[in-house]
Amino acid sequence: MKYSKKDKQLIDKIISNIIKEHNINPNKYYGNEALTICNDIYRSLDNFLDDELKKYNWLDIHYILLEYYSDNIEELNNSKEHDEMLKHQIYVIGTFIEYNLDKSYKGNKSIESNQVGILVSLFSFLYIIQEDRTILSKILKDFKNNKKAINYIHIEIDENFLIHSIINNNNNKYYYYHIDFDSLEKLSKEITPIITEELNIDFLGYMFILMLFVDKNISSSLKPFKEELFKTICKLRIKNTYGKKIIKIHYNDLIKELEIKPNDTRDKEKWLYSIFDHLIIDKSNIRENDNYINIDYRKKRPNRFDLKPIIKEGDYLIFSIESLYIVYYQWNYSFEYFYLPYNTSLERSMEFLEEKKKVYENKIVSDIKTILTKKGYKTFTNFYVHKILKKNTLSYLGDYDVIGINDIKKEILLIEAKFIKPSRDKVELLDQQLGMYGELDTISKELLLTEDKLQNYDEKFARRILYMQKNYKDIFSKNKLINNNDEYTIKSFMVFNRYFKPIFKNLDFDVISINELEKII
Structure with a gap:
């Protein structure tokens, strides 16, 4: 989403007005002072975004966000370089999608993509502020007697009453120690039955369906299954004006028409429902017990959009193929680093990885x-x-x-x-x-x-x-x-x-x- 000069001025004005409302003067702020400022700005900006979202229908916003999210994922997949900024942007948009789904307001005002772009930009500020206040809280709790830690992050308000968070250490130099392919394949085979039991789904089948969606270099033996999947989607996909990458499809029709199942499975429909159900986000359980969506301890949140990117609206599923890339990537590469995308309800799987x-x-x-x-x-x-x-x-x-x-x-x-x-x-x-x-x-x-x-x-x-x-x-x-x-x-x-x-x-x-x-x- 591109912003005009006018849009940028509007975004800056909204932020500066919030800062002025709290009588925060241009300066550098550390420790408890910085945390207080972050908390004040977060609440005000959160309220502002909430009021804005109430004007529109959540689904109209979702279509625009999902298309933008998908465009960014496609750009990242096609990029030859490791683009941390783009990865961060994808994560922020995904979190804003959750924010919008959690509220699910049904306003009747129409909205254009540039207006959604302004909301995305404001949410990016909210995201950074939430991240900053979490870091500040943690430092003040765990490193309170460490001067170096107290100076690690500070908040700066400039003469135009715009906020900047400054982190002193920003070294992106990483050297990862990878597991060799044979060992990784062995580990994957050993952990699959444990995850299957803990999630109560056919995990191998779940990964198989995801692979059919996202793998462009699939083996010749699996191509007929991929062709069957895309043929069925093309046949049932409802033509829309929401975006080129957005798929809207009748759920029951998809399950009935799709002729894919393991050889040892008698009930094809039950098997497919279990897999697709595991990819559908529960809109009523995004926020859980927090008064905000916790972006920090992701491992405690299985019901995230980056893991469950399919929306069920009435009898229809709404998603993009690009959004499934993120799900597949997180599961497929997590074992290599002895992680799972989340820990909740996967205790035995985590114990297994710790042993390995x-x-x-x-x-x-x-x-x-x-x-x-x-x-x-x-x-x-x-x-x-x-x-x-x-x-x-x-x-x-x-x-x-x-x-x-x-x-x-x-x-x-x-x-x-x-x-x-x-x-x-x-x-x-x-x-x-x-x-x-x-x-x-x-x-x-x-x-x-x-x-x-x-x-x-x-x-x-x-x-x-x-x-x-x-x-x-x-x-x-x-x-x-x-x-x-x-x-x-x-x-x-x-x-x-x-x-x-x-x-x-x-x-x-x-x-x-x-x-x-x-x-x-």
């Missing part, structure tokens, strides 16, 4: 060992100092995941290997940061000298580094791994399967990805 993740945590250690060995290091894994020195009093140190010794360089590498899943949103990123690095901005050196139990992984590693720096000659000369008369340099790395540096903490060792390790040693 442990295998790849161990694999990172063996892969790092291989890298070091190829570079000429004597390499040791799961190295326990208390066993080498025969001092059980040192068991509190734990083990060194990987140690590499290079006699030519006179260098000892200490490596802590960690596997962490991709962060699906900023809140999950903060949860992962808290779990890995804790709430403070530095490591207490005094704490490292004690034998007290440590909570955070970086602190445990820092304690092991400190001990090794002081005692490496005693440790390694014991088994004649080094010459006691030689001096070695100790280098320490926390190595992840992906980019995961601490956002709010200063460390005395490097945090890198496994890809980076190969390049720097």
